[in-house]
Amino acid sequence: MNSDLMASLFVFLFGAVVGSFLNVCIHRMPREISIVTPRSTCPNCKALIPWYWNIPLVSFLWLRGKCGRCKRPISVRYFLIEVVNGIFWWFLWRQYGFSVEFLTSLVFFSMLIVVIVTDFETGLIPDQITIPGMVAGLFFSLVGHEHFLQAVWYQRLLASALGLLGGGAILLVTGWFGKWVFRKDSMGGGDVKLLAMIGAFIGLKNVLLVFFLAPFPALPLALWQRFVKKEETIPFGPFLALAGALLFMYAGPIQNFIARLYGV
Ligand SMILES: [Zn+2]
Incomplete structure (x- = not known):
């Protein structure tokens, strides 16, 4: 095997292993169960899952998506998150090679995956992601990557x-305004902390773009939810996360596109 293929496989498998940990976070964080203890159990028969039934990718295929003891089906989501995270890691590695940008994007994207799934499933964005996420964003800026290229460390920090405060503030103010106009809460505190975290990773200018771009893909879903399913609200976090990921990778092209749109 040539070394490029070996590295691809290694990065993909490592991503799948971390994806398996993300599954634990997705299941436990909104339910406020510790992510360290207790060990994984079958949600149906509550049996402890031995390590050989808990191998990322392999065990799910081997057991054909069923619990090894009670044979009840296990959500395909567990397998999909592992595959998707593996593919993301591989894609990010192709994009950045082994670099600070690569490491930063791994942490950022993995956290966004947890946020996207928990917010869609439970309407909650766990603080256990967004608060450490803010710290991680500040830390990686200190090291220096393509969104923070200032010469001196404290300028980058x-x-x-500023991105952190700006991202949080703009949603906080929007939420107050929404409450004043509609007389009800329109923006959750989880969204505020999420956009603050995104700002810490991509800076003020880009996080403002996330704020303006995220509603566009959310709008069709909101209309569908309102008129077809007759439900009032949709989670906004997944769209903030999506826009944040796009701005992380394609800040230059997106900024150019918008500048041309307005002829600046
Ligand atoms: Zn079981």
Whole structure:
């Protein structure tokens, strides 16, 4: 096997292993169960899952998506998250090679995956993701990556902190405004902390773009939810996360596109 293929496989498998940990976070964080203890159990028969039934990718296929003891089906989501995270890691590695940008994007994207699934499933964005996420964003800016290229470390840290405060503030103010106009809560605190975390990773200018771009894909879903399913609200977090991931990778092209749109 040539070394490029070996590295691809290694990055993909590592991503799948971390994806298996993300599954634990997705299941436990909104339910406020510790992610360290207790060990994984079958949600149906509550049996402890031995390590050989808990191998990422392999066990799900081997057991054909069923619990090894009670044979009840296990959600295909567990397998999909592992595969998707593996593919993301591989894609990010192709994009950045082994670099600070690569490491930063791994942490950022993995956290966004947890947020997207928990918010869709439970309407909650766990603080156990967004608070450490803010710290991670500040830390990686300090090391320096393509969104924070200022010469001196405290300038980079300041730029990241501005993104954090700006991202949080704009949603906080929007939420107050929404409450004032509609007389009800329109923006959750989880969204505020999520956009603050995104700002810490991509800076003030990009996080403002996330704020303006995220509603566009959310709008068709909101209309569908309102008129077809007759439900009032949709989670906004997944769209913030999606826009945040796009701005992380394609800030330059997106900024150019918008500048041309307005002829600046
Ligand atoms: Zn079982």
